[in-house]
Amino acid sequence: MNGCREFRQTIIRFFSGDLAENEEKLLNKHIRECGRCKKEFLFHKEMAFMLKNRPLSEAPESVIEKVLSLIPEKKLVYAKPYFNWRIILSISCVAVAWGIAVITIYFPPPLSFINIFVNKLILMIIKYLSLVKNPYFLIGVVAYSIVFSLSSIFFFWKTQVREAAFSRI
Amino acid sequence: MLSEKELVEKLKSGDKRAFETLFIEYKDIVYTIVCRMIYNKNQIEDITSDILLKIYKNIRQFDERAKLSTWIYRVAYNHCVDYITKLKRNPLEAYKPLDAMFSLSSSSPNPEEASLKSEKDKVLYALVDSMPERYRMVINFYYLEETSYKDISEIMGIPIGTVKTYLFRAKVYLKKKMQEMGFYERM
């Protein structure tokens, strides 16, 4: 009955869906010939059936209610990965603004320089606002960049707060 | 009905209704996983809620290329493993895996008399519940919604070969025990 011992193992593997086609054929043939292995086969068949049909335990509704009460009704806007393009863009804008401000403090450009490089339309607007000739022009640039910095820090902070609110739940 | 892809999109956008749908679909199965892993019966509801909350909090970590059910089972399994590990550190709360067997043998002292099919089921399920955690959960996951070897290996974080070995040994063990209890004549 040496062969039978091997077939006992094959039977278990059969019910784990783990047999090659030729193994399955051999097993089939053996079961038809051997009453004891057939019995074993039927035992495992029944066991597999019982395990497959083990009913799920029913969870009480309170399980869901408890969790749903913790989830905010409003859709959350999630912050994208830490370095998203908006953050990079606003940081570089601020850097450029500060750079211009600092450079113009130490190397005030002549008006003709501005004439060449600044768009005529902008120049017109600046002239209209009489800012170019105004000594407070630099102060304006600095003030503008401070506002820009604060607004980007605020934007950054807001996304972090959202993120934090999301992970705190 | 939403497709899984659409559902996942909604879940990732934080849609509360989508989470409700998901929870209704998975609550029994998560609850069952907890029941079959944790013996401390009065903790099961809380643990199930904690798992659902974890699913909500971590849904963005779910990779769409994977199966949602496998990911959920893994969250549930890992949460239970963490819970058991914590319990083991506290000897007063140490769990007793053989409880199920003890209560069973006292209610039906003579297995030969218990010829009802439902009794046989009960014995088998109690035997499964009395097995060591990893064997028990391999058997449970294998028969839970037809989970594949690959899925089980992902859920439990063990190699596929080990899953197969555990499943094989668990079945040998169950057969031996069922015979010892007189449900089958020795073959």
Ligand SMILES: [Zn+2]
């Ligand atoms: Zn045989």
